[in-house]
Amino acid sequence: MMSNTYSKLLIVMLLLNMQLSFAFEECAEKNNQLLKEGAPVEYECAVPVEIKHKAITIVDGTPKASIEQLLKLRSDIKKLREGINGTGLIICEGKAYTLNQLVIAEREYRINEKNMPACLNDALTKFEEDSNQYLAQARGFKGVMLDVINQWAEQRGRLDSILLQWGSQPVGTEHAQMRKMITSFVLLDRFLGDLTCFLNDFRFTCKKSTKIFQDYWVQFQKNRK
């Protein structure tokens, strides 16, 4: 009886550990693959860090740091890059691609060079539509937010990030300037990777906003069920 129980438990433990190791191996493999492919940013950012900028305490808990807004943008970016459930796809040469697929296609010269600008334009337009609401939220506090991004870039070792250049553009000209700066899918992907990483770290640093959202979200999920 006892040995039976132990055996079952042992099996459970082994299975769980195996599952975990498989998950880790799979993740590491995917990570290595993507590192080779030139889109490593979000994997470097798997563990969020606290942005050491006191100005965040001013916006924390206010509409300037609303978590739902931030998560919405992050979800939209994820859809654009990975095309979850067929959403966020970019039409290029009559076919629908995710951004990740376009990055590979671009590197392997599978898309006609002449058609590239139009495809990139489509992707950028999608991002602009997604980010408009978030940019509108940052207005009036942009100087501080740029300084926060600077601090984040320093902590993350991303001082060459397009995100910094994007943030430093005058209000209302961000999109136009972004189109000048982002001339390939790899650059767009890196930019979105940086932005996702920043959003995650910003969310992690905003403890009050996170708490407000957590309380709401738990209740919201319960009501949904």
Added chain:
Amino acid sequence: MKLTHKYGLLLVVFIVVAMGSPGKIEAEEIDFDNIDMDSSAFDAASAAFKKSIDPYFCTVDKITDPATLNGLSLLQKDLYTHSNLVVSRSIHDMPLFMQTNAGKRCDYDFGIEIDPFYNQTKYMCFVGSSTDIKSYVDFSSTGLLGEAASKVKEFMSDQASKTFNIEEILPLFSNITLEERRAGLYIRLSAYLKNWTFQFAVPVYYQERNFFISEEDQKKIKNVSFLSEQSTGMSEDTAQAIMMKHIVSDKIGLGDMRVHLLYTPYQDDDTRCTVGGFVTLPTAFAFKNGLMGGSFYKHNYIPPFSLEQAFSIICEPDQTVDKNIAVKNSGINYGLRALDHLTEILAETSLGNNGHVGIAPIIECDHIFTRCDNVAIGLAAQASLQGFLPCSEKRAYLVENVPSDFNTRNYKDKDLAKENVAFLDTQLNNILFPTIIDTRVTPGLIFEGNAAFHYDYSECLKAQIGYDFWCRGDESIAMSSAVNGKYDISASKTASAWQQKVFGSIETYFPFCGGDLTTRFGGDVTVASKNIGKDFTVNVLLQLSY
């Protein structure tokens, strides 16, 4: 026993599984990494969040929270250390205009004198003998501005804070000085009747006061990154034009009238003595204010701007671009009004003696102690003591801080948020806007004495050089007991002051149209002073006597 053992093992398994679970943050109840924020979830969350925000409470919380701005200590600091007027000497009291020459012109019946003059004080005294604004406004690192700047630095990234070197920026502003220029005509009508002399004198002039930053400091300010043209988006010319309207006060008009009545009881070839008195009447008024600078008058207007409005940029859930612009504009208006208020207190001044009637006895003596051919050398001396009648003046007062008012409030109570914001608004206004109150003021007595050696050649040329001493006593301020404890009266009192000058002139006389035309070029310069700026005057006299 068996059961316990079994449950113990299960517990171990759970712990192992829980510890091995990757990507989880222990304190979080939900998995942020995998939240799919679709539109409906976002709209619902957004609506709930907006509903939970009270802009008033958010404002109070951000200001008072020790982990955030911790602004209560800031709001208990003073910006102004004083609110007194700066001491300036009346145009009538300039030594060359004090000389009446009564009795000397007994040959004539009537005289008209027009003196174009220019008087300039490069460094007026703010408090005591200090000519830097830091004695009046606290620019120290422990003062309101210093601590606010340090706080701003705290809220910057490491990189940005390196370029925001507040220790170097504040002293650039703390050395601001106040200048005064007066230019116009001193008009004097004289009537002579035997030993009696009547004189009516009034200046018509342009008066300008401005704050001044040295060229060197201006260059340094231009090099400060956040004040640069690139950061402010304002060209140097535009910034200067705006500043002219806020830091320069100027006007043109009529000054007070001085009426002399003098009697010369003794006069011979060598000696002349005159006694009498003069009255200074408050006739001053401006024909036009704000010719090159701004037009100011002392008042308590504060533009509608509250901390709740300022914090709406972060606390208002439905903040729009237009609302942001409106807040920014209101903030700029509020700041400029605070600057205007400083200019009103320090640079706005009447063309006369603030409405006070002055009454003074005066004595003059002139003695020639050597004559040789056509040359005579003598000494002329004069002394007067002027008292003033009290009258109401607009004076600025600093509100005394009461720490218990701050400490007894409950800033965490949402129901009191609106009231707390109103309280904090009042404190901010008290800091930036000293209260203007109509106050009954009796200026201190003014004593003036001067003596000059003069050299006369053949009654057609006269040169003189002299020394002048002017001093003014303490003023007295009468405040009603109702407001006495609320304001810092001592900080608003203008200090006593004295000034020593040397002066000189060269005069020539010509026969002109049946009378005599006197022309004179003269001037004075301050050699020593206390609590009053060092000024100089140049003037040209044109006098026609019949």
